[in-house]
Amino acid sequence: MKSAAEILNFMDGGQDEAILGAIGEIDETLSGQIRDLMFVFDNLADIEDRAMQTVLREVPNEKLAVALRGADQKVKDKIIGNMSQRAAEILKDDMEARGPVRLADVESAQKEILAIVRKMADDGTIQLSAKAETFV
Numbered sequence: 001m002k003s004a005a006e007i008l009n010f011m012d013g014g015q016d017e018a019i020l021g022a023i024g025e026i027d028e029t030l031s032g033q034i035r036d037l038m039f040v041f042d043n044l045a046d047i048e049d050r051a052m053q054t055v056l057r058e059v060p061n062e063k064l065a066v067a068l069r070g071a072d073q074k075v076k077d078k079i080i081g082n083m084s085q086r087a088a089e090i091l092k093d094d095m096e097a098r099g100p101v102r103l104a105d106v107e108s109a110q111k112e113i114l115a116i117v118r119k120m121a122d123d124g125t126i127q128l129s130a131k132a133e134t135f136v
Contacts, residue, residue: 001030005037017122039118041067041110045074047117051126052082058116061087065094067109069101 008016016038024031047055056064056079068076068091080088120126 001034002037004034008034009038036111039114041070041114042072042075044113044117045072045078047078047126047128049082051128052078054126055113055117055120056082058120059113061091061094063109063112065091065098066101066105067113068095069098070103070106070110 008019011019020031020035023034044052044055064079068079071079080091083091117126121128
């Protein structure tokens with residue numbers, strides 16, 4: 001699956017979706033697993049600042065607070081660095097006030113945010129940099 005994800009990452013836009021769609025017709029689970037390997041939460045650190053700000057307008061703060069619990073420090077810095085000082089403080093306070101969060105909840109929140117990013121990229125709302133497109 002990882003090899004397939006790496007190959008698809010280097011294909012031109014649209015070709016990867018066509019292949020994943022064909023795989024999905026045969027085995028939807030496999031298609032989803034390959035898609036998950038193509039874009040992981042840590043790759044958000046490579047998104048351009050303007051694109052990150054656009055994404056942050058679409059992501060609920062509650063989801064973000066949960067998703068960042070298991071995130072790499074680079075991702076946390078990228079996200080917080082693209083928020084207003086007040087919004088960043090509110091997010092940090094929310095994260096501290098929550099207490100322990102189940103890993104399954106963190107992973108679920110991260111997947112929801114990644115789905116938002118993928119949809120925005122597919123719609124042309126945001127551009128992913130060349131660095132961010134080399135996900136695996």
